[in-house]
Amino acid sequence: xxxxxxxxxxxxxxxxxxxxxxxxxxxxxxxxxxxxxxxxxxxxxxxxxxxxxxxxxxxxxxxxxxxxxxxxxxxxxxxxxxxxxxxxxxxxxxxxxxxxxxxxxxxxxxxxxxxxxxxxxxxxxxxxxxxxxxxxxxxxxxxxxxxxxxxxxxxxxxxxxxxxxxxxxxxxxxxxxxxxxxxxxxxxxxxxxxxxxxxxxxxxxxxxxxxxxxxxxxxxxxxxxxxxxxxxxxxxxxxxxxxxxxxxxxxxxxxxxxxxxxxxxxxxxxxxxxxxxxxxxxxxxxxxxxxxxxxxxxxxxxxxxxxxxxxxxxxxxxxxxxxxxxxxxxxxxxxxxxxxxxxxxxxxxxxxxxxxxxxxxxxxxxxxxxxxxxxxxxxxxxxxxxxxxxxxxxxxxxxxxxxxxxxxxxxxxxxxxxxxxxxxxxxxxxxxxxxxxxxxxxxxxxxxxxxxxxxxxxxxxxxxxxxxxxxxxxxxxxxxxxxxxxxxxxxxxxxxxxxxxxxxxxxxxxxxxxxxxxxxxxxxxxxxxxxxxxxxxxxxxxxxxxxxxxxxxxxxxxxxxxxxxxxxxxxxxxxxxxxxxxxxxxxxxxxxxxxxxxxxxxxxx
Amino acid sequence: xxxxxxxxxxxxxxxxxxxxxxxxxxxxxxxxxxxxxxxxxxxxxxxxxxxxxxxxxxxxxxxxxxxxxxxxxxxxxxxxxxxxxxxxxxxxxxxxxxxxxxxxxxxxxxxxxxxxxxxxxxxxxxxxxxxxxxxxxxxxxxxxxxxxxxxxxxxxxxxxxxx
Numbered sequence: 159x160x161x162x163x164x165x166x167x168x169x170x171x172x173x174x175x176x177x178x179x180x181x182x183x184x185x186x187x188x189x190x191x192x193x194x195x196x197x198x199x200x201x202x203x204x205x206x207x208x209x210x211x212x213x214x215x216x217x218x219x220x221x222x223x224x225x226x227x228x229x230x231x232x233x234x235x236x237x238x239x240x241x242x243x244x245x246x247x248x249x250x251x252x253x254x255x256x257x258x259x260x261x262x263x264x265x266x267x268x269x270x271x272x273x274x275x276x277x278x279x280x281x282x283x284x285x286x287x288x289x290x291x292x293x294x295x296x297x298x299x300x301x302x303x304x305x306x307x308x309x310x311x312x313x314x315x316x317x318x319x320x321x322x323x324x325x326x327x328x329x330x331x332x333x334x335x336x337x338x339x340x341x342x343x344x345x346x347x348x349x350x351x352x353x354x355x356x357x358x359x360x361x362x363x364x365x366x367x368x369x370x371x372x373x374x375x376x377x378x379x380x381x382x383x384x385x386x387x388x389x390x391x392x393x394x395x396x397x398x399x400x401x402x403x404x405x406x407x408x409x410x411x412x413x414x415x416x417x418x419x420x421x422x423x424x425x426x427x428x429x430x431x432x433x434x435x436x437x438x439x440x441x442x443x444x445x446x447x448x449x450x451x452x453x454x455x456x457x458x459x460x461x462x463x464x465x466x467x468x469x470x471x472x473x474x475x476x477x478x479x480x481x482x483x484x485x486x487x488x489x490x491x492x493x494x495x496x497x498x499x500x501x502x503x504x505x506x507x508x509x510x511x512x513x514x515x516x517x518x519x520x521x522x523x524x525x526x527x528x529x530x531x532x533x534x535x536x537x538x539x540x541x542x543x544x545x546x547x548x549x550x551x552x553x554x555x556x557x558x559x560x561x562x563x564x565x566x567x568x569x570x571x572x573x574x575x576x577x578x579x580x581x582x583x584x585x586x587x588x589x590x591x592x593x594x595x596x597x598x599x600x601x602x603x604x605x606x607x608x609x610x611x612x613x614x615x616x617x618x619x620x621x622x623x624x625x626x627x628x629x630x631x632x633x634x635x636x637x638x639x640x641x642x643x644x645x646x647x648x649x650x651x652x653x654x655x656x657x658x659x660x661x662x663x664x665x666x667x668x669x670x671x672x673x674x675x676x677x678x679x680x681x682x683x684x685x686x687x688x689x690x691x692x693x694x695x696x697x698x699x700x701x702x703x704x705x706x707x708x709x710x711x712x713x714x715x716x717x718x719x720x721x722x723x724x725x726x727x728x729x730x731x732x733x734x735x736x737x738x739x740x741x742x743x744x745x746x747x748x749x750x751x752x753x754x755x756x757x758x759x760x761x762x763x
Numbered sequence: 764x765x766x767x768x769x770x771x772x773x774x775x776x777x778x779x780x781x782x783x784x785x786x787x788x789x790x791x792x793x794x795x796x797x798x799x800x801x802x803x804x805x806x807x808x809x810x811x812x813x814x815x816x817x818x819x820x821x822x823x824x825x826x827x828x829x830x831x832x833x834x835x836x837x838x839x840x841x842x843x844x845x846x847x848x849x850x851x852x853x854x855x856x857x858x859x860x861x862x863x864x865x866x867x868x869x870x871x872x873x874x875x876x877x878x879x880x881x882x883x884x885x886x887x888x889x890x891x892x893x894x895x896x897x898x899x900x901x902x903x904x905x906x907x908x909x910x911x912x913x914x915x916x917x918x919x920x921x922x923x924x925x926x
Contacts (some may be wrong), residue, residue, distance in 0.1 A: 332822030338831045348827035349809050356824070751817035760810050 170236040183236055185216055185227040194240055195269040195687055197249070197278055199256075199318050199369050201228040203690050206323035209462035211316065213278060213490045216240045226250055247746065250282040257298075258289035267371050268558070274369035274685050275316060291491045305353035306531055307360045307376055307524035307679075315372035320686070321345060321364035329685070330646040331474070333358045345372075345424050348756075355755035357477045357748070359646070361470035361670045362524030362679020367689070375524050375680055379559050381549045385516040388431045393516045396434040396496060396579070399590030400522035400675035401553050403701035407682045409567045411501040414697035415704065418571020421520070424560050427575060435518065435575045437582030438506035440495035440589040440598070442724065443467065446489040446741050447595075449733035451665055455607075455636065460484050462641075462656065465595050467491045469529035470670030470679075474577050474646045479653060480747030488742040492589060493519055493526055496579075497546030498740050503728045506580065517547045522590070522678035525670065526550045532743075552680030556697075581720045584706030584713035591699035592674030593620035593627055593642035596667035600631060600640070601714045605632035607634040615713055620638060621703070622674050623696050626652060628663075643676055673699065770849065771804060778803045783818045793819065793829055797836055806837040834889070842877045844882035844922050846902050851890025851898040858911055862898050863887055865912040869919060883922070 166181040172189050179188045186196045199211035209226035216227045219237035224245065227238075239245065256275060264270050302310040319336065322345060326332040333356035337346045347356045360751065365373045385391045400416035411417065423434040447465065454463055465473055466487040475486060490498065495515055506511040519526065530547040551559075560567050574580065584597030597617040604612055619629035620640065625648035628641045641663050643649045649668050655661040671677045673695020684694055706713060715721065730736050752760065782799035786792035796819065800811050807830050817822040830836045846855075848863045863885070867873060870883050877884035893899055896908025900918075906916055 326822070332824050334826040335828040337828055339834075348812070348823040443895070565791075745776075750823075752813050752823065756823070760813070 166236050168232050168236075170234070170238065171231050172238045173240055175256065179232055181232075183232050185225065185230045185232060185240075186214060188232050189216075189227065189238075189240055190691070194364060196227045196240060197281070198228050198686055199316060200320060201365065201686060201690065202320055205327045206318075206320050208319055208323075211256070211318050213249050213444070215245060215248050215252070217242055217245055219520075224257065233327065235525075238431050246282065250284055253282050253284040253290045254286070255736070256316045257284060257286045258291055259313075260316065261311075262286055266291060267314075268377070269371035269683070272683060273371065277685070287752060291383055297325040298626055302346075302353055303376070305358065305360065305528075307362055307527040308353075308365050308373055309376055310353065311374055312343070312369045314624075314732070315345055316370060317343060317345070320367040320369065324363045326366050327358065327401055328645045328647050329361055329363055329470075329670070330498055330615040330650055331357055331359055332481055334364065339539070345532060348474050351756060351759060355753055355759065357472040357753055358755075359470040359477070359670060359748045360525035360528040360679075362411055362672060364679075365524060366677075366679050366681055366683060367686070369539065369686060370387040375552050375554060376527060377555055377558075378527070378549050378551050379555050379562075382551060382559065385518070385597070388516075390514055391516040392431050392508075392510050392514055393429070394432040394434060394500060395430040395518040396436045396439075397421050397425075397520040397556075398436045398493070398522055398526075398675060399440065399587050399594075399702055400678060400681075400698065401520045401556070403590060403676055404522060404681050405553045405557055406567075407453065407684075408554065409560075411568065413684075413692065414415060414700055416566075416701045418705070419574070420567055420570045421556075422575055423570040423573035424565055424567055427565050427570075428559060428563060430518070432576045432578070433573075434496070434500075435582050435586075436483070436492050436496050437586035437589065438579050438718065438720055439499065440467075440492040440586035440595075441583050441715035441718045441721045442495050442499070442741070443489055443492045443589075443595075444598050444602050445721060445725070445732040446495075446737055447487050448599050448715075450487055450489060451599065451603055452607060455638075455664070456652070462666045463487055463663075465599075465667040466677075466743075467589065467595055468525070468668060468670045469523070469532075469648070470525040471646070472670045473525070473528070473748070474670065476482065476745055476748045477750050478646075478650070480749075483652070483727065483745045486745055490741050490743045492586075493521065493529060493547065493550070494743065495741050497530070499579075499724070501544070501546055501742060506728075507578070513544050516549075517648075519547055519550045521538035521550050522553050522675045522680045523671075524552060524679040525637075526680070527552075533746075556679060556681055557682070559704070577720070579720060581718060583715050583718045584709055585715045586718070587705045588702045591621070591695070592620065592644040592668060592669050592672075592677075593617075593667065594640045594667065594674060594699075595669075596620045596640055598715055599665070599667075600633075602716045604633050605714065605716065609634075612714075613641050620667070621699075623693060623699075625672070637661045638665065640665045640667075642669075643674050644669040644677075648668060771808075772924045775803050776814075779814065780818075783815065786821065793821065793826065794833070797826075797830055801836060806840045806841075808838075839875060840877050840884070842882050844883050844902050846883060846885045846900060846906065847888040847891075848886070848900045849889075849891045849898065850887040851894065851897075853894035854890075854899055859887075859898040859900075861912040862900065862910060862915060865915040866919075871916055883919075 167178050168181050170180050175192050177188050177191050189196050196214045198214045209229040214227040215224035217239040218225045320334050325334050385393045406415035406417040423431050500517045501512040527550045530550050583599050589593035597620055600617050620627050620642040626643050630637055630639050643652050661756045676698035677695035779800055786796050788911045796815055816826045848859055866885050870878055874885050899908045
C-alpha cells in the first residue's frame, strides 16, 4: 500500500528487545508492542499529552535525565530501559510526592480499588507517609458540591489536567481550568466561583476521566433507599439503553457484556415495585420526533432539525447557539417522556395518586440529574407540586446499591421487564449509541413517508464512533441529508459549517459524549491505559446493536405494541394536542458571557 | 478585604475596546490584551476579564487561568503608591519578612491589598537584582535600600497622603 511505504519505520531496543514502530511514535506506544504497559496518570491520547504526572519515566541510553515515555518520540537505534532500579525508584518517589498532598481516606473512598493513584501506590510499594503533611490539597481545595451532578474535592486532585483537557477539547465549554501557579495551582472555575455559576453542561466527562475521586458523581442513592423503605411510596425504576451495556463492568464482567436481564433482576431484589424500560419511552420519542420531522419536511423547515435526547447537548445549544433554539426538536428526551407518562398515564392506569409514585431512573449520564430539575420537568402538567422524575442515579451509583445490599449480581438469573412499560423495539434500544437515535428515526420516518415496508432496515452509515457521520437517504422521492454528531467540539464544527453555507442538512442527531450514551459521564470509570488502548464505547454499543438485530420481529418504534396501546388509549395521535402538552417542551436561551449567576456575583462585588 | 473597588469611566472602557480591536485577529494575543487592560485600569477587575473573554471569544476560565498564573497581573486594585518588598533570598535572610509585616501593620492591610483611601498597596516581589542594598524595596519608581522594620515609618512619611 502506498501509504505504508510512505510511513517511515524506526527500529529501537526496549529492555534489549528489538521493536519496529512508525516514526513519531512515543516510547510508551513502542513498549506496548513488546507487551509492556508503562503507567500514566495524566496521559490521554490527543487530548492531554502534557507529561505532567511523571510516573511514566524511563531510562534512555545516553540521556542524562529520565524521559517521560508518554511524550518522548522514538528514534533510530534508541535504547530504552523501562524496568531498572533507577526507574522504579523514580516512579515510586513521584507517586509518594503525589500522595503527600492527597487526602487518603481510601478505606471508604468511592473510588477505592478503582483508583489509578491507589493502584500505582500498591504496584510501586509507595510509602504513603514518606512526605506526610496534614495540609491536603492546595488553595482552592474546598469541596464544590454546588451542582446537581457532581462533587469536586480538590484534596484528592493530583493536577493531571485530564478533566481540564476533556472539558476544553471535546466538550468545548472550558468551565474548569488550572488557576494560579506553583503550590497554589488548583483546578477551578473563573474567579474561584462554584461550578454551578458557569456554563457547565453537566456532561460529567470530567468525572469519567478523573484518575482519583477528586471528581465524582453526586451520590443520590440515599433518596432511593428512603423511598424504598417508605410503605406509602410506589417506587418504580427504569434503566436507560446504555445501562444494560455497562453495569456489568462494575462486577468484573468484560466490557461489552449485556446485563439487561440481571439489571432487571437486581432491581426486583432491591425492592422496586415495578421495573420498566426507558427504551419504551425512546420509541415514543421517535413517534413524536419523527412526526415533527415529517411535519417540517412538509412545511419546509426550519432545518437542520436537531435531536433533543441529550440534556448536555440541549444545554450547550442554549448557551452557545441560543439563536438556533427553533431548530431544536421540541420533543422531550426519553427520560422526560418516561417521567411524564409515569405520573399521568401510568398513575391513571393503576389508580394511584401520582404524588405517591416515586420514579427512579438509571442513567449512564450525569446531565440527566440536571435534566430532571429543568422547569418543564416539574411543572408542565396539571399538578405542579411533584416532579416527573424523583431521582436519577448513574450506573455507578446503581452498582453501589447492589453491592451494599449484598446481591451477587453476576449469578443473578435474567429477568424480564414488567410488560406495561417494558417492551421496546430495537430502535429504542440503540438510542444509547451515537447514531442510534438517527437510525431509529429514519426507520419510522421512511416507512411512514414511503407507505411501505423498509427493504433495508440497517442505516449503517450513521453508526460508529467517529465524531461526525453524514449520509443522504432517499425517502418518498426526496433526498434527506442527515448527520450524527458526538461531542460539542464536533457539533460546533458542523453548525459553523452550516452557518457558513458550506453544509446543509435536514436532520442532525447530537450527543454530548464521544460515542453517545455508551461513553457517558455516568459510566464506570475505566483506567486511563484502557481508555487509550480500547474503543470502549464501541464495545458497549455492540451490546445494543446485538439486542436490536437479535429480535428481528420488533425493530421499529411504530410497531411497538406498548407504544400503540398508549397512543390508542391515552395520547391520541403522535404530535397531537395531548402529546404536545405532555411530551414536548421549550428551551431557554442562556448567556455565557457572563452567566446570570456570574453577573449576580459581579454586581455584588 | 480592605479594598473598595473603584468606579471605572466610560473612557477607560473605550480604551479597552481599542486594545481588544488591535489584537482581535492575532492568535495568542491574550497576554498582550491583559497587559494593556492593566495599564488602563491599574489592575484586572472581574468585569474587565469577562469583557476581554467575550470580545476575544475565549472561555472566561481561560482568561482567569492566565491572569492568575502570571505574577505581573494584579486582581486587586493598586494604590497611588505601589510598595514592593523584595523577597529574594538575600533580602529575605536580612529580614524582608519582618519589613513586609511592619508595612502591613502600619497600613492596616494584608500583602496583596490596597488601603481604603487607595493611596498605598503592598506586595512582596521576586528578586529585583540589587542584593547589595538588601533588604530593598521599591515604591513606584523609587528604590529604598537597607530598610529594616524600624525604618518603615520613616519611609512612609516621605509619601504624602494627598496632593
